[in-house]
Amino acid sequence: MYLSFFGLSERPFSLAPDPRFFFMGTSHQEARTQIEERRGLVVLTGEAGTGKTSLLLALRERLDPEIAVTHVFNTTLPFDGMVEFMLEDLGIAKLEESPAMRLAALSGFLSAREQAGQRTTLVIDEAQNLDVPTLAQLGALQNMDGTAPGKHLQILLVGPPELEARLEHSDLQHLWAAIGARCRLRPLDAAEVESYIRGRLRIAGAHDTGLFSQRAIRRITQYSGGIPRVINTLCDHALLFGYADHKRRIDRHIVNHAIAYLKEGAHAPRTPVAVDDPAALESTASNRTRQMLTIAGVALASALLGFALTFLGG
Numbered sequence: 001m002y003l004s005f006f007g008l009s010e011r012p013f014s015l016a017p018d019p020r021f022f023f024m025g026t027s028h029q030e031a032r033t034q035i036e037e038r039r040g041l042v043v044l045t046g047e048a049g050t051g052k053t054s055l056l057l058a059l060r061e062r063l064d065p066e067i068a069v070t071h072v073f074n075t076t077l078p079f080d081g082m083v084e085f086m087l088e089d090l091g092i093a094k095l096e097e098s099p100a101m102r103l104a105a106l107s108g109f110l111s112a113r114e115q116a117g118q119r120t121t122l123v124i125d126e127a128q129n130l131d132v133p134t135l136a137q138l139g140a141l142q143n144m145d146g147t148a149p150g151k152h153l154q155i156l157l158v159g160p161p162e163l164e165a166r167l168e169h170s171d172l173q174h175l176w177a178a179i180g181a182r183c184r185l186r187p188l189d190a191a192e193v194e195s196y197i198r199g200r201l202r203i204a205g206a207h208d209t210g211l212f213s214q215r216a217i218r219r220i221t222q223y224s225g226g227i228p229r230v231i232n233t234l235c236d237h238a239l240l241f242g243y244a245d246h247k248r249r250i251d252r253h254i255v256n257h258a259i260a261y262l263k264e265g266a267h268a269p270r271t272p273v274a275v276d277d278p279a280a281l282e283s284t285a286s287n288r289t290r291q292m293l294t295i296a297g298v299a300l301a302s303a304l305l306g307f308a309l310t311f312l313g314g
């Protein structure tokens with residue numbers, strides 16, 4: 001396993017959104033401030049893999065325990081299913097059987113907190129999956145008793161940039177008008193990519209956070225476009241290739257090797273190699289080398305045969 005080879009205590013570039021590894025980039029910090037300060041409807045968008053879910057999980061860890069928070073991650077649920085999930089998640093005793101009763105229980109809970117001046121946050125991740133009627137129903141929760149929008153309630157809708165377009169739907173005009181803040185996560189810039197990589201290595205127990213050369217990091221920045229999910233996949237593969245080649249320092253060549261491997265994987269379906277199993281990777285690489293040598297051998301033999309036939313024939 002490459003961990004002991006590089007003196008690591010755990011995988012630094014796992015794809016699991018682990019709050020211990022959270023890196024606060026500039027745009028993450030800007031979004032954090034908005035999310036902590038704004039009430040009403042807040043929309044958080046960002047391209048896939050920029051860290052929306054990671055930010056939500058990191059914020060949840062740091063949240064004031066007085067704030068009631070529910071995080072809905074499964075937006076394939078119908079609205080009633082989401083209400084049921086929220087009741088459960090908020091720890092509200094749920095004796096009500098019908099959807100209308102459940103909705104009334106949630107509204108009652110939100111109203112009571114509102115009147116007591118207590119903050120409540122409803123987070124809906126992957127909100128782009130919601131249809132227009134469901135979004136409208138969610139928006140209506142802001143106005144629980146039909147009078148005025150709550151001052152202490154926050155509904156945070158999270159998704160890719162297309163989410164903004166969905167909210168522009170003509171049936172959601174009231175919702176659109178109620179948006180109190182829009183935050184957009186951006187890819188990391190070059191300096192952030194370097195801090196991100198070194199930070200992850202440090203948290204994973206590396207003694208030498210300079211494990212990746214400067215040129216290697218520049219290549220990673222270029223290939224990933226600063227998207228953390230891509231950085232993780234690439235760095236994890238680069239460590240595997242470094243281990244397989246007995247190189248303790250990851251240079252640009254190793255990163256290029258990993259990029260070629262990832263690109264090939266993207267174009268040609270192949271049996272995936274478990275990234276935790278470098279032996280499998282090595283055997284796949286040597287199989288590939290053997291295959292290429294065989295193909296080259298066959299090509300050379302047929303060229304010689306063709307030449308001989310032409311020569312003899314002539």
Ligand SMILES: Nc1ncnc2c1ncn2[C@@H]1O[C@H](COP(=O)(O)OP(=O)(O)OP(=O)(O)O)[C@@H](O)[C@H]1O
Nearest residue numbers: 015016017022023048049050051052053054228229
């Ligand atoms: N700011 C960050 N700090 C640490 N790790 C991050 C950060 N952003 C992203 N990652 C890493 O990249 C992976 C993808 O991030 P995440 O799932 O949060 O992205 P997302 O924006 O929610 O993507 P999607 O649009 O696909 O839901 C995470 O599992 C995590 O490992």
Ligand SMILES: [Mg+2]
Nearest residue numbers: 052053054125
């Ligand atoms: Mg996400």
